[in-house]
Amino acid sequence: MSRREEQKKKRQEFIAEKGVICLENVSKTYSAGIAAVDNINVSIKPGEFVFIVGENGSGKSTFIKLLLRELKASSGNVYVMGQDLAKLRHGQIPKFRRQIGVVFQDFRLLSDRNVYENVAFAQRIIEVPMDEIRRNVPTILATVGLAGKYKAKIKELSGGEQQRVALARALINQPSILLADEPTGNLDPQNAWGIMELLDEINAQGTTVIMVTHNREIVNTMHKRVIAMRKGVIVSDQEDGEYIEED
Amino acid sequence: MRKISSLFYVIKQGFLNIWRNKLFSLASVATIAACLFLLGIFYAIVANFQHIVMKAEEGVSVTVFFHSDYDTCYRELGYEHREEYQHPAEKIPSKQRLEEIGKMIAARAEVSDVKFTTDEEAWEKFGKEYFGEDYAIGYEENPLRGEDNYEVFLSDVSMQGALKHWLEDIPEVRKVNADDSTASTLSGANLLIAYISIAVIVILLAVSIFLISNTVATGIAIRREEINIMKYVGATDFFVRSPFVIEGMLIGLLGACIPLLGLYYMYDYAMRYLMTNFTQLSSLLEFLPIEQVFAFLTPVCLLMGIGIGFFGSVTSIRKHLHV
Numbered sequence: 001m002s003r004r005e006e007q008k009k010k011r012q013e014f015i016a017e018k019g020v021i022c023l024e025n026v027s028k029t030y031s032a033g034i035a036a037v038d039n040i041n042v043s044i045k046p047g048e049f050v051f052i053v054g055e056n057g058s059g060k061s062t063f064i065k066l067l068l069r070e071l072k073a074s075s076g077n078v079y080v081m082g083q084d085l086a087k088l089r090h091g092q093i094p095k096f097r098r099q100i101g102v103v104f105q106d107f108r109l110l111s112d113r114n115v116y117e118n119v120a121f122a123q124r125i126i127e128v129p130m131d132e133i134r135r136n137v138p139t140i141l142a143t144v145g146l147a148g149k150y151k152a153k154i155k156e157l158s159g160g161e162q163q164r165v166a167l168a169r170a171l172i173n174q175p176s177i178l179l180a181d182e183p184t185g186n187l188d189p190q191n192a193w194g195i196m197e198l199l200d201e202i203n204a205q206g207t208t209v210i211m212v213t214h215n216r217e218i219v220n221t222m223h224k225r226v227i228a229m230r231k232g233v234i235v236s237d238q239e240d241g242e243y244i245e246e247d
Numbered sequence: 248m249r250k251i252s253s254l255f256y257v258i259k260q261g262f263l264n265i266w267r268n269k270l271f272s273l274a275s276v277a278t279i280a281a282c283l284f285l286l287g288i289f290y291a292i293v294a295n296f297q298h299i300v301m302k303a304e305e306g307v308s309v310t311v312f313f314h315s316d317y318d319t320c321y322r323e324l325g326y327e328h329r330e331e332y333q334h335p336a337e338k339i340p341s342k343q344r345l346e347e348i349g350k351m352i353a354a355r356a357e358v359s360d361v362k363f364t365t366d367e368e369a370w371e372k373f374g375k376e377y378f379g380e381d382y383a384i385g386y387e388e389n390p391l392r393g394e395d396n397y398e399v400f401l402s403d404v405s406m407q408g409a410l411k412h413w414l415e416d417i418p419e420v421r422k423v424n425a426d427d428s429t430a431s432t433l434s435g436a437n438l439l440i441a442y443i444s445i446a447v448i449v450i451l452l453a454v455s456i457f458l459i460s461n462t463v464a465t466g467i468a469i470r471r472e473e474i475n476i477m478k479y480v481g482a483t484d485f486f487v488r489s490p491f492v493i494e495g496m497l498i499g500l501l502g503a504c505i506p507l508l509g510l511y512y513m514y515d516y517a518m519r520y521l522m523t524n525f526t527q528l529s530s531l532l533e534f535l536p537i538e539q540v541f542a543f544l545t546p547v548c549l550l551m552g553i554g555i556g557f558f559g560s561v562t563s564i565r566k567h568l569h570v
Contacts (some may be wrong), residue, residue: 068479091484098481112267123480127253169480179474 011082018079019043020126020177020208021067025074028062030231036062038232039076046176051205051219052212052242054229056233060212062179062231067210068102069093081176098126101170101207105182107162109154111171115141116150119168126173140168144198160191167198172205178202180211184218192218257486259495268384271469272498275462279502281557282455283548287510289451290547291540293444298535300436304404305359307433310424311352311414313345313391314338340419345395348417352399357406362398366391405434455555464563467491474567484568491560503548507541516539527570 001009013072014022021044025068028037039057044050052060065071066078069085075183078085081099088096116137122135141147154162163183170178180199184192196218213219219226219242226241229235265272317338345363353361364372370391401407401413407430411488414423467474477487486531515536521528 042533084496094481094483094486096481097479102479108472108479110476121477122480124256125477125480125486130252151388172479 002220002245011101014079014082015046020081021210022046022079023066024077024079025075025083026066026078028059028066028071029074035232037066037210040229040232042227042234042235042237044205044208046208047203047206048119048225049200049209049222049224050211051222051224051228051241051243052229053214056213059232060229061181062232064179064210064212067177067179069096069174071230073223094164098173099175099177101167101173101178103160103163103170103178103180103183104195105168105185107166107186109162109165111154112149113163115157115208117150118154118165122169122172133245138170140172143169143171145194158191159187160194163187163191164193165180165197167195167202171202175207177208177210180209181214182214182241184213189217196222219243239245253486255320257489258493260490261497264490265497268470271462271465272494275405275498275556276502276505278458278462279455279552280501282451282504283503283552284506284509285550286448288456288508288550289444289447290544291510291514291535292444292466294540294543295535297437297440299532300433300440302533304437304456305400307401307407307426309399309401309407309410311399311416311420312424312451313340313348313399313419313468314421329380335488337419341369344419348419349397351417352397352414355399355410356400357403357410357444359402360400362400363399364398369394369396378436399565402429404430405437422544439461446560456559464559467560467563467567472569478568487568488561488564491564492557495556496553496562497556499552500549500557501552502556503552507545507548510544511537511541 021042023040023042026034026037026040029035038154040059040063051061054156062071066073066085069078069080069088072086079242080096083097101214110121113121119140120133122216123136128136129153138147138150144167146161146164146168149157154165157165161226163186167183178199183199184195187195192215200212200222223240225239227242228235228236228241228243316470347361349361352358366389371382371390374393399410401410407425407427411423411425414420474487518534521534
């Protein structure tokens with residue numbers, strides 16, 4: 001068995017034992033001495049759908065940034081897909097991020113490029129051959145319901161459509177994990193539910209979905225695992241949970 | 248194969264970035280063009296000034312006279328009549344020794360040319376210049392008899408003093424004529440040009456780098472969001488950086504070509520204007536031909552433009568890569 005195969009096997013064993021995402025006693029303290037997350041322990045199994053809820057400043061965004069290795073934990077261990085993120089070198093981060101899809105509240109699309117170019121971009125950077133990109137982009141655009149709008153400029157799309165483009169870009173490389181940071185935050189209820197249906201479908205196909213949200217209605221209707229955070233600490237973690245209001 | 252396709256992709260993105268960020272590109276091109284234009288004008292002026300000084304230096308010469316039976320040094324030595332002063336025979340050079348001295352002078356590094364003039368030639372030249380073709384009428388013998396001399400031209404006028412001392416130490420040499428003030432004025436002018444050139448080029452370069460790095464930094468800060476998106480979807484530093492670097496180099500190239508074209512036409516026009524409207528000036532001063540100015544200016548401006556674009560983009564983007 002080659003070294004690479006051995007590492008892969010070890011990772012799979014780790015994922016089976018501790019989950020696709022595993023945080024052990026993780027704290028993140030900013031330079032001002034403020035603890036954004038304080039000694040949290042979380043394990044997320046492959047294929048789970050998890051809501052992260054909490055008020056502003058509860059540590060939700062820091063949690064997502066730690067998973068993306070945008071931030072390094074001050075103490076504790078962060079494992080994603082069996083990889084210890086503390087041991088990742090700067091040059092290894094791009095390859096690691098390609099296994100994770102990410103969508104944001106503000107969509108973060110390249111506004112000077114059209115729908116096709118925005119989605120193709122995620123494949124272009126991992127050097128997928130052009131003919132494959134030409135096949136993959138229409139397929140993923142059809143999945144998110146934008147098959148007819150591939151030529152449209154980003155500015156010409158509604159908020160819901162822009163978030164679908166962001167989802168298509170996040171999914172085109174078939175990530176194992178999808179991180180969604182308030183993906184419905186800027187959408188009206190109809191579009192928000194459209195996005196939630198898509199996320200549910202993606203999750204049903206085996207992708208682990210972690211969604212940060214403030215939307216109580218969505219959390220309470222979806223009946224998924226809910227992790228509630230307050231002041232950097234996990235205050236509840238329930239299967240089929242509900243959005244608990246703060247006192 | 249994939250690497251080549253990626254290379255073409257980032258090159259294409261570099262070109263497209265210029266179009267996508269038209270205003271920023273225009274501002275950057277204008278900044279680089281303005282700085283290189285000033286540098287070009289300054290170089291053209293300095294190069295011409297130096298050329299004129301160099302031409303003037305070429306005309307500066309030292310004349311070396313030798314002891315002879317006929318020379319007039321008895322007056323310089325305080326004798327009233329030639330007969331009162333007896334030359335030491337060993338100081339009068341033979342024809343062979345004169346040739347030998349000529350070769351010794353020509354072999355010196357600061358000497359560009361040595362011309363021997365016999366006393367006959369000297370009288371003919373002098374006579375024709377001052378009295379016309381009938382200069383010999385009324386003279387029984389050559390009044391410049393014994394004035395055989397070497398006219399020594401220098402490649403470096405600042406060495407004139409040293410050469411004069413060396414010549415005076417040759418026993419057969421009676422007198423060395425040299426215009427010290429011309430030599431010192433010209434070498435002073437040369438030194439002044441060198442100092443001014445260094446100072447102005449350093450100031451212009453510093454201003455250029457400051458302006459250009461600010462423009463590039465502003466442009467990249469505007470597109471910080473775009474860089475963040477690239478990093479989130481897993482783009483390597485090469486993929487993020489390359490289009491910006493290519494964009495920077497293209498902007499630098501454009502910023503260099505524009506002032507070069509402008510300067511070419513301006514220089515050409517200025518030369519033709521001077522030649523036609525100031526004919527007196529053009530007969531006195533010899534300006535550098537356009538090909539000679541641009542043989543230096545073109546590669547320097549292109550390299551500076553591309554270099555500024557390259558380093559400006561590389562240094563400005565570095566701090567945005569750690570996302």
